[in-house]
Every structure is written in structure tokens, then in C-alpha cells.
Amino acid sequence: MSRRRALFGGAALVGGTAAATVWPATGAAAEDADARSGDDATVGSDTVPFEGVHQAGVVTAAQAFSTFAAYDLTVTEPRRVVGLLRILTDDIRRMTAGRAALADTAPELAATPARLTVTLGFGPGLFTTTGLTDRQPTGLTELPAFPAIDRLDPAWSGGDLLIKISADDPMIVAHAHRMLHKDTRPFTRLRWTQRGFLNARGAIAAGATGRNLMGQLDGTVNPSTDAELDSRVWAGADAGWFAGGTTLVLRRIRMDLDRWDELDPAAMDATIGRRQRDGSPLSGTREYDEPDFTVPDATGLPAIADFAHIKVARGDGPARQILRRPYNYDDTPTADGGSDSGQIFCSYQADIAAQFVPIQQRLAERDLFNQWTTPIGSAVFAIPPGSPADGYLGQGLFA
């Protein structure tokens, strides 16, 4: 039992420690937290189990790379969609265990799964296309427009089917993506592909919060205990076939890094409400200090201003808390030489309308940070529960 496993296993037992707020402190997640370290020379051979009540890749400790590929269906009959899902599930079952997909001409590339997970999502269009709108999960709703902030590009938005491919090695992500894309093509039209990254495995301390491309620690506050995940992330037993599923809101958020650079460090920290240096709230001294919005600064004003990102995002308490799993993106600079970088914001929650939308509405109205961030893509997906043994992902929908 390694030091990290002891640490995170311990956190799982006692719950509510600082460490436990970083990684979901379930048994499986404790294993994941251990896997975050690169110091056991098994980066390539590590696997994440495919089987389970939930799909892998949601509460799994975030892998260093994720490719998100969204497709629109070109078939409408449910039996043909089932055919696609059976093929994809077979691919996923094999590749996440380090075995090659059928007809893989480069099976050697499959031998280093590097914690590969593949997570499938169903957009609202999948339910419409297949005539199954009455089975659409109640937690899955399209987002309202946020005209004050959104500059959405259809090229980065929507989609009937999401395939999220995550691993600690870009080679297996590329290879798994190719295998899955080949099998998906005959049934679909590609809508968009987004590639995200975090720190390489082993580049920062195991369990440490990662930074985004602005330099901020991102992901300090997240539901973590099994009880929190069950109440805020996973659909409950009353969700019928969708019990054990969740929903994903994916927003491509461009950061205006060049204009952000013009701020002085104090203004940056005031905008967020935390210190960039160590992630501590301006009311406290350490990253995991609970923000106290009543603490004054030297001038007598609240240390965390009303417009600060963490104040506006926090809103009315933890019950609506969402599980954030952001990735960074960094594309080629634009023709005028400016940066094209930002975040693939991902949040998982049981109910989009009840949890994500109120937070986003507050942020759209009052978050000063909007000056430097622009949502340019948006999509929502139902993430079905885990596959039955010997069954396929999404099977409950078609049963």
C-alpha cells in the first residue's frame, strides 16, 4: 500500500478532509488518485475498469488528455443505433483493458491503455431522431440562451452522440479515437472534435489541483464523497433506465489571454476571488480554506468582492454543486497573431436545469471574469449508466 493510497484511502474513510475535496473519495477513486502519480513506471499499463454501475471517465481522476468527438446520427431506426452502440461497446471493453479492437491493424498501439476510458453521451437529438423523446432523461435539457456572454459557433456546438476518449498517453487517445471514429462513420456525420489536456501524469504532485492556461488553480471545489456524488452527480433510482447516469454540459470557453495579461496581479486575484499563487481565497490563507464573504480587507470592504468569480459561482450553497472536469485547449494562433486558447469546460450533474443553469445565469449576469472569457461552443449530453455485463452502453434506453 503506497503512501498515496494510504492518504486517499484514509480520506475516503474519514471524509471531508482537504484531500478528499480534490478527488472523489470513493474506493474506485482512491485507486484513481493513486494512479495520478507517475512514480510507479506503469503509466502505460494502468487500466480503469470498464464494468460498473456508472460509466468510467466521469469521476475517474482526470486523465491528462481527452478528445471529445460529437456526431449527428444519419440513421434513425433504433435497431441501427443499437448496432452502433454494440460495436462501440465492444471496442471500448477491449481497448480499456489494453486489448485491440477487432480489425485493428496496429494492435501494438492498444497495449498501453494508460488509464484509457471511453465515455458515451446522448444529445437531445438522439432521442428525437430515434423517436424516443418520451424516454429522454428529465435531467437533460437544452441550455437557455445567455445572450450577454455567448458567441456560440455551430461548429463547436450540439451533437447527437458524444464519444469522450481520455487517457494519460496521447498515443492511445489518438489510436482509440481512430478505431472508434472508423466504426462510427457509417452511422453518422461528424459534427466537431475537441482536444483537451491537463498536466502530464507525474508533472505535478498526485492529487494537486491543476492550473488552467491563465495560471489559476482550477477545480478546488468539487463534490467528492459518495454521498455528494450520489445526490449531485448521479441520477437516482427514480430515473428509470437512466438511474446511475449523469448529464454533461460541455462549453468551449475562449480565454482572451492577451488582454488578461494587461491586468496587474492584484486585479487578477480580485476578479477570481482567489490568489493565483496558491489558490487561497482572498479571505483566507490556504487553497482549501472555506471562502468567508464577510471578512474585510484592509480598507474595510469585503476581501472577496461581490463580482468575484467564486462569489457569483457559489450562489445558494452546495446542494446545487456540480462536478467540474475542465480541460485546456490550445489551438494555432489566429491569422492576426492572437492566441486561440481556453478551456473545454465540462460539468457533470444529475439535473442541468436545476443545477447548472442557475449557476450559469448568475455568472452570465454578474461575473467580472466574463470580460476575458467567451463561450464559443456549447453542448449537452445524457451520460447513460454503465453497461450491463455482456450488454452495451445505453442498453436501458432501447430495452
Next chain:
Amino acid sequence: MSRRRALFGGAALVGGTAAATVWPATGAAAEDADARSGDDATVGSDTVPFEGVHQAGVVTAAQAFSTFAAYDLTVTEPRRVVGLLRILTDDIRRMTAGRAALADTAPELAATPARLTVTLGFGPGLFTTTGLTDRQPTGLTELPAFPAIDRLDPAWSGGDLLIKISADDPMIVAHAHRMLHKDTRPFTRLRWTQRGFLNARGAIAAGATGRNLMGQLDGTVNPSTDAELDSRVWAGADAGWFAGGTTLVLRRIRMDLDRWDELDPAAMDATIGRRQRDGSPLSGTREYDEPDFTVPDATGLPAIADFAHIKVARGDGPARQILRRPYNYDDTPTADGGSDSGQIFCSYQADIAAQFVPIQQRLAERDLFNQWTTPIGSAVFAIPPGSPADGYLGQGLFA
């Protein structure tokens, strides 16, 4: 002293072992080979020294990620180019040591260099633009046209100035790229940016040959000893200011993975002349067996056919050997759904005309592999020697 350091240090002493053919067996390279393993939990804090006779990032054990950014100069006066090079060298000196560049608003991101190297290259246009054509290294020549195979896109070709940013963590690559791009913009126009990757650090065994996206082991044969590097890669004392430099040929080679998939495994191996499974030549049994073009197969024909890639590439012996440092690229599938993947082929050699061109001419004429690969970008750069202490990269050119 770790097991790997012992192994590679030993190889450096005795020379010519199988292991020594994988990584340049110099003292610095032995350190690099050690650094390839992810099992010491220092992926983020590892550094590669900036100072040296040669620029870092050429014989450095290949980092997992490289971004190549090519610019055309919009200034012509040598003193202004010197100004740019001084700024870039200052950035590089700081960031490769894990310190932030001046005016970095996210200095925290610089604290995990992850073996960051930044290597500068000068295209033929830099010498023309600054009126220094008489000082252009003799080893740097434009490539002839290869009309039988080339389908070059200007959007992936040429450039006066190359900035190559390599590290084991995509976060530091993105951050260093942004810092360097900001400082380069006022003097240049961006020409192209290419992003490449290999296996993540620790994903395959330290010192093992990586695979390309077709699944082939790529990089088995490379110059490795100091003597080989001195005679084939580095410009000698007769090169004047360029002594200790080298040249880079960068070719963006698209792989038609979808059509390649239609071959059966035996045809794939015959095309290359090696077995995909373990990289062994068809005349032998192990990756590092020397190919023997006289060994027959069961039918009495040569086991390695005359058209095989390794036979055609080998040509007239090791004196013309080049140092290959390829990266993989994987872009978004095209509008018709096909893959857009391949290799950023990089070769370093003392003299492009004498070493690279003859190999490439043979390959263009006779390599069966051309059926599945298409060069779509091409550029050549002089890689100046290392910076004088307290000086700047390229200083010899302007002295």
C-alpha cells in the same frame, strides 16, 4: 545511481551495444535516457541544461511533446533581428531552468519545466532578408522538388525563423509557446504552427523505440555515439560561426491510415522490411539485428524486398546517416470523415545536400511506402550552435 543510469552510462562507456543505438550515448544523453522514465516523480521538475556547445533539443532524448512555430521576418535590419534573438534567448534561458520569462502573468506555470528545451532555427530567408547570404551555412540548402511524391501546401512550408518547443508536459509547452510567440510577434508574421506528440513519459519502457500512428517502431537506426554525432550531425570546425550547429529538415507527411488499413499484415511488413510486431528486420529476429539484404525467404527471394522502405532508405551506408526525431500529429478528421494524421518528420544532419537529399531521392523514386504517405509540408533550417555564456542564440552569425 539508478538502474537506468547504470545501464545507459555503461552503454556510453563500452559503446556499440544495442542500447547505445537508441539514445545518443554521450554523457548528457545518458542523463536524458534516465530522464525518459516516469518512475521518479520528477516529470515536472526535470530540466535540460540550456548552456552548451550545441543547442539543447537536438540530441536530447525526445520529449513527449513538440510545438514547431515558423515565422517570416517583417524586420530586415540585422540589429533588429539581434534584438529579437536577445529577447528569445533570455526567455529560453529562464524558462528551461523553471523560471518565468519577464512579464509573465502566470509565472506559476513556468515552475514545471518538464525537460523543456527551446531550439531556434534560421531558414534560408533569414539570411536573404538580413543581407547575410554570404554567411549562410553550406550545409543549409533548399530541397529540390520531389514531384513524384510531394503535394506541398505553402501553409505548412518554409519560414525564416523556427521556434521548436519541446517538453514532457503539454502545459509548459503551451505556456512557453505563448510567451515566445508574444515576444516574436512584433518582428514577424506567423507562417505555420505544428504540434507533435510521442508516448507520454513513462508510458513505454525507458529507451524503448516509440511507434508511429501506423503502429510501426520508428527510430531504431540513428547515429548515437559522440563520434557518429560529430561526423554526421554537427557542423565541424571548418564551418566558421556555424561550428557546433546542425540543419533540420522538417517534412509534414500525411499518412493515409484508412487505405493502409486495407493491407494485410504480411503486406505491411513487406512494405517496410520490418515486422510491425517487434521491429525486427525480415532477415532477422530482433529489433536491433542488422538487416541482411541477402537472406532469402521461404520462396528463395530476398526476405527484404528491393522496394522495402528500409532497403531504399539505407542506400550507400552509414556515412550519410541522419538523426531522425519524428513526432506524430493527429488533426481533426476531414469534412468527408477521413483521418488527418501523420508524422512531423524531423532529421538533423551536418549537410542537407550531401546527406538528406540522396536518401530522399531514392525514397521518392522507389519506396513502395509512398503509396500511403504524402509530404504536404517542407521546410529547412540552420540550427545555430549553443549560445555563448551571457550571449544569445545565433550570436556568431551577427558577430
